[in-house]
Amino acid sequence: xxxxxxxxxxxxxxxxxxxxxxxxxxxxxxxxxxxxxxxxxxxxxxxxxxxxxxxxxxxxxxxxxxxxxxxxxxxxxxxxxxxxxxxxxxxxxxxxxxxxxxxxxxxxxxxxxxxxxxxxxxxxxxxxxxxxxxxxxxxxxxxxxxxxxxxxxxxxxxxxxxxxxxxxxxxxxxxxxxxxxxxxxxxxxxxxxxxxxxxxxxxxxxxxxxxxxxxxxxxxxxxxxxxxxxxxxxxxxxxxxxxxxxxxxxxxxxxxxxxxxxxxxxxxxxxxxxxxxxxxxxxxxxxxxxxxxxxxxxxxxxxxxxxxxxxxxxxxxxxxxxxx
Amino acid sequence: xxxxxxxxxxxxxxxxxxxxxxxxxxxxxxxxxxxxxxxxxxxxxxxxxxxxxxxxxxxxxxxxxxxxxxxxxxxxxxxxxxxxxxxxxxxxxxxxxxxxxxxxxxxxxxxxxxxxxxxxxxxxxxxxxxxxxxxxxxxxxxxxxxxxxxxxxxxxxxxxxxxxxxxxxxxxxxxxxxxxxxxxxxxxxxxxxxxxxxxxxxxxxxxxxxxxxxxxxxxxxxxxxxxxxxxxxxxxxxxxxxxxxxxxxxxxxxxxxxxxxxxxxxxxxxxxxxxxxxxxxxxxxxxxxxxxxxxxxxxxxxxxxxxxxxxxxxxxxxxxxxxxxxxxxxxxxxxxxxxxxxxxxxxxxxxxxxxxxxxxxxxxxxxxxx
Amino acid sequence: xxxxxxxxxxxxxxxxxxxxxxxxxxxxxxxxxxxxxxxxxxxxxxxxxxxxxxxxxxxxxxxxxxxxxxxxxxxxxxxxxxxxxxxxxxxxxxxxxxxxxxxxxxxxxxxxxxxxxxxxxxxxxxxxxxxxxxxxxxxxxxxxxxxx
Numbered sequence: 001x002x003x004x005x006x007x008x009x010x011x012x013x014x015x016x017x018x019x020x021x022x023x024x025x026x027x028x029x030x031x032x033x034x035x036x037x038x039x040x041x042x043x044x045x046x047x048x049x050x051x052x053x054x055x056x057x058x059x060x061x062x063x064x065x066x067x068x069x070x071x072x073x074x075x076x077x078x079x080x081x082x083x084x085x086x087x088x089x090x091x092x093x094x095x096x097x098x099x100x101x102x103x104x105x106x107x108x109x110x111x112x113x114x115x116x117x118x119x120x121x122x123x124x125x126x127x128x129x130x131x132x133x134x135x136x137x138x139x140x141x142x143x144x145x146x147x148x149x150x151x152x153x154x155x156x157x158x159x160x161x162x163x164x165x166x167x168x169x170x171x172x173x174x175x176x177x178x179x180x181x182x183x184x185x186x187x188x189x190x191x192x193x194x195x196x197x198x199x200x201x202x203x204x205x206x207x208x209x210x211x212x213x214x215x216x217x218x219x220x221x222x223x224x225x226x227x228x229x230x231x232x233x234x235x236x237x238x239x240x241x242x243x244x245x246x247x248x249x250x251x252x253x254x255x256x257x258x259x260x261x262x263x264x265x266x267x268x269x270x271x272x273x274x275x276x277x278x279x280x281x282x283x284x285x286x287x288x289x290x291x292x293x294x295x296x297x298x299x300x301x302x303x304x305x306x307x308x309x310x311x312x313x314x315x316x317x318x319x320x321x322x323x324x
Numbered sequence: 325x326x327x328x329x330x331x332x333x334x335x336x337x338x339x340x341x342x343x344x345x346x347x348x349x350x351x352x353x354x355x356x357x358x359x360x361x362x363x364x365x366x367x368x369x370x371x372x373x374x375x376x377x378x379x380x381x382x383x384x385x386x387x388x389x390x391x392x393x394x395x396x397x398x399x400x401x402x403x404x405x406x407x408x409x410x411x412x413x414x415x416x417x418x419x420x421x422x423x424x425x426x427x428x429x430x431x432x433x434x435x436x437x438x439x440x441x442x443x444x445x446x447x448x449x450x451x452x453x454x455x456x457x458x459x460x461x462x463x464x465x466x467x468x469x470x471x472x473x474x475x476x477x478x479x480x481x482x483x484x485x486x487x488x489x490x491x492x493x494x495x496x497x498x499x500x501x502x503x504x505x506x507x508x509x510x511x512x513x514x515x516x517x518x519x520x521x522x523x524x525x526x527x528x529x530x531x532x533x534x535x536x537x538x539x540x541x542x543x544x545x546x547x548x549x550x551x552x553x554x555x556x557x558x559x560x561x562x563x564x565x566x567x568x569x570x571x572x573x574x575x576x577x578x579x580x581x582x583x584x585x586x587x588x589x590x591x592x593x594x595x596x597x598x599x600x601x602x603x604x605x606x607x608x609x610x611x612x613x614x615x616x617x618x619x620x621x622x623x624x625x626x627x628x629x630x631x632x633x634x635x636x637x638x639x640x641x642x643x644x645x646x647x648x649x650x651x652x653x654x655x656x657x658x659x660x661x662x663x664x665x666x667x668x669x670x671x672x673x674x675x676x677x678x679x680x681x682x683x684x685x686x687x688x689x690x691x692x693x694x
Numbered sequence: 695x696x697x698x699x700x701x702x703x704x705x706x707x708x709x710x711x712x713x714x715x716x717x718x719x720x721x722x723x724x725x726x727x728x729x730x731x732x733x734x735x736x737x738x739x740x741x742x743x744x745x746x747x748x749x750x751x752x753x754x755x756x757x758x759x760x761x762x763x764x765x766x767x768x769x770x771x772x773x774x775x776x777x778x779x780x781x782x783x784x785x786x787x788x789x790x791x792x793x794x795x796x797x798x799x800x801x802x803x804x805x806x807x808x809x810x811x812x813x814x815x816x817x818x819x820x821x822x823x824x825x826x827x828x829x830x831x832x833x834x835x836x837x838x839x840x841x842x
Contacts, residue, residue, distance in 0.1 A: 041452065041453075044453055045457075046457065046460055145359070148359075212522055214450070215676075287452070289451070289516070290450075290451060290520065291446060291449040291451035291517075291520065291522050291523050292449055292450025292451075292526075292676075293522050294525070294674060294677065295674060295676060296674065369820055369821040369823070372822060374830060376806070377831055380831075412720070415719075538768075539741070539745075539746045540746075540795065541793075541794055541795045542747045542748060542793070543746075548768075555768040560768075561773075625719070626720060627719070627720050627721055628749075628764060628775065630721070630748075630773075637748070639749055639764070641749060641762070641764070643753055651753070652751075652753045652754075652831075654749065654751040656749040656751075656764070660798065660799075660802075664794070664795060668794075693821060
């Protein structure tokens, strides 16, 4: 028993518990978010949403998950099998690993790395690789189009995202996420960097392929985009990855702009989750309000508007920091 | 110089026939260079049911239900066109109250068609909410029309000589309440869609149709009026009770998608005006002409009757050789001509633009295929 | 008056008939009879008057066909119908070089009647499947033929 406690207290033990916790969080989060999305979209569209399965459709997501698990995993004949099978894994793993550095509260952080924010940004780029793999291996013109769009979109919106994050890092002076949260104990950074927040929300929505930037999976144009050929549990994994990505993006936004877990009375974890879900609600609100941007307008918007704005923001931040 | 030896070719992409945004069973064969379209060829005929052949094997009364299935979204206008054509052949005049009722119902039907177009078009563009609002409004109209005609979609209500059932008071109060309700919704639609920057960027200067193309391709309807030509059969070749009403024909100036969208929105408001005036001026009297024979044997001759539907000009061309069945009926449908311009305006656009242009032309495939 | 302008424009073409139509009974303002070979010239004359092609169809009169062209005008109301009698097995010249709208209409006539249009850019079936071997609107096809 003592040995077990000793073992659990070590670094590895902590990480194992953390990993189990993260997997649990990811699953529950996905189920919860799917239900929230359906309810939010329903009420915005003057209808009710799921009401049958459980009180107010609360266990609808569980029913959907069970259904998806029971579906046949169809693999079309001409696909590039190894890449086709790897793509869902590659899309999901980086997102899962990003959870390592998210500070849920002062003590709830699996591994407080020195390069925390860089880790998350680096892993989020890997998702693009997974989409490319999925689109290419499907041997379907629609999927390839979706994958191409996704790569162009993600690359274009990475840059203003990184520059915006740099503005915040400049103010904090460290890449550690816990340091960034600690630096906001006086006031939240959204108050001094409103432009950066707007840029961040825009880029985060684009990075997670959410509407109005959901061209890679544009239903009305490309049937289902890069995951047209995926069925059953494989499709569920893409879906899961999208919602988890949203959580990570919102978590990063909370840490950078909304003061992380800071907040009166309630425990840090509760505040953190509240802020994260508020940002997620904002992203959902976008989806059900705006039509889709056209592809060339999307890229133009990123390169000609967002990047100059992000650079301007960085320069102003640097200037203000220097003058202090 | 290093020769890479890479061939630059275009590839073929098939849009449809099963596709979420082709509004029916339409296939568009695309030759693409990356995301740009070099050639677009619509392939139709997947829904050909042989209406014109059916017309030759049925008597005039038996062909009435077919008209509702040709364009199910504005079925009452097709009903009206066919009935008026036959009434011309047999020399029957519809009494005034009958004409007013026909106008009120047809305009209500035009509203449902435009509302559905509005919602479905925005769904194509990726906005998931407006269609819910539109269908909500549309439900009210469908309930009202259901009271009188008995159907919600594929109407077969008008008869040769008039209408078979009169309007009741509940219908009239219902329509007046609905007009008020819909007018209060215009600001919602404007704020949600018309003023939306993303929407404007996707629709301005896209899919421009010039006046010359309009004449050469014989376009009609809002597709034509968006390019600035004020041709509306209700005004240019008035029929039924339309001369008694005061309404304007909205036109655009540039001929892009945004203009066609605004034209349809404003047409909805004009339809509301017509319905209001018709209800105010509704005369008393018979709704059905007297002495309409039960078995029609029109004299030899031919007739062409044009009516303005939500999509454009519907022309009913009937050739009679004195028998109880028509010798030939040609249904001139607006979507047939309107769709034929697609190959010309789709060149050098993106797939996203093609979907937007196709939606803005507002085609209903069953009427093209008949 | 557009009707007079059209009549004047059609006069030099030597058509069989250019007469006033009974609008109240038929919906036509002008009834024109022409030969199929004259159609491209007629179409060009109508286009020069600013008219658009409203409809193009055919009627099977058992011993011959009649091609029926409807023209109308956006600015002034004047519906012109042109009847062109076409013997069976004969080809009609296309007017799609003048009116691109005729492209699809002529394909439809070919599809449903079997009438070929000489000079058409791509005369193939439009409504029926490409490999169909019948023309459904001919009078000796289908239920009517079976009943006769």
